[in-house]
Amino acid sequence: MKNYLYYKKQKEGYVLKKFDHIDAFRLGEYICKKMIKETKRAIVHIEINKETVFEFLNSAANPNDRDWLMKKIRCVEYFHEASAAQHVKCIEKGLDPKREYADKDIAALGGAFPILVDGVGAIGVIGISGYEDSFDDHEAAIFGLKHLKKMQDKGRLERIF
Numbered sequence: 743m744k745n746y747l748y749y750k751k752q753k754e755g756y757v758l759k760k761f762d763h764i765d766a767f768r769l770g771e772y773i774c775k776k777m778i779k780e781t782k783r784a785i786v787h788i789e790i791n792k793e794t795v796f797e798f799l800n801s802a803a804n805p806n807d808r809d810w811l812m813k814k815i816r817c818v819e820y821f822h823e824a825s826a827a828q829h830v831k832c833i834e835k836g837l838d839p840k841r842e843y844a845d846k847d848i849a850a851l852g853g854a855f856p857i858l859v860d861g862v863g864a865i866g867v868i869g870i871s872g873y874e875d876s877f878d879d880h881e882a883a884i885f886g887l888k889h890l891k892k893m894q895d896k897g898r899l900e901r902i903f
Contacts, residue, residue: 743877746834749827756887757858759894761865763795768893770796773870773886783872785811790857790866792819803872811871813849814879818856818867826852826880853879855887 758765766788777784778800785803788796799808817825820843828850832839839850853876857866868886870879 743830743833746827746831749824749830749880752827752884753824753856753858756855756884756891757860758887758891759860761790761857761859763790765890766790766795766866769868769886769890770798772889773868773882774798776885777870777872777882781872781874783807785869785871787811787815787869788857788866789815789868795866800872807871810849810851811853811869813847814851814854814871814876815867815869816846817843817848817850818854818869820846820848822856822864824852824856824880825850825854826877829876851879852876853883855880855883857887 770786770788773786774784777786783802784798784800785807786796786798787794814825817828821828829839829852832842832850842850853871854867854869856864857868859865868883870882873879873882
């Protein structure tokens with residue numbers, strides 16, 4: 743497991759040129775394809791300015807899974823960093839990441855990551871749930887953001903509508 747500073751600084755490497763509803767669809771679809779191949783449960787949730795713009799729950803997901811995912815998303819909104827960063831911070835302090843912020847309805851577990859746009863800052867959040875380890879949820883979000891950033895940087899985003 744990597745340390746808190748690694749996760750705190752990681753967001754700097756995934757600043758996008760832009761992010762709109764079409765980008766949310768591309769990002770969500772890309773991650774869903776990966777998750778459907780690798781895990782039984784899959785939930786992907788993307789927000790822009792606290793409005794849901796993409797959500798996928800496969801048939802193995804249940805309402806409790808979505809509730810936990812929303813707690814991870816609130817962690818990003820509250821701390822302005824990846825939920826994995828807070829997860830590791832809790833562990834480094836000897837605290838339980840599931841319970842430390844329960845009074846705020848926040849779960850400090852990996853899987854939610856801020857969506858950052860160059861010159862703007864944080865405009866949204868992506869949340870992933872479905873893997874056995876929440877750090878794998880985190881890595882799925884990074885997998886998608888890395889792909890989207892690479893496509894934007896190369897100017898290779900095809901029109902889908």
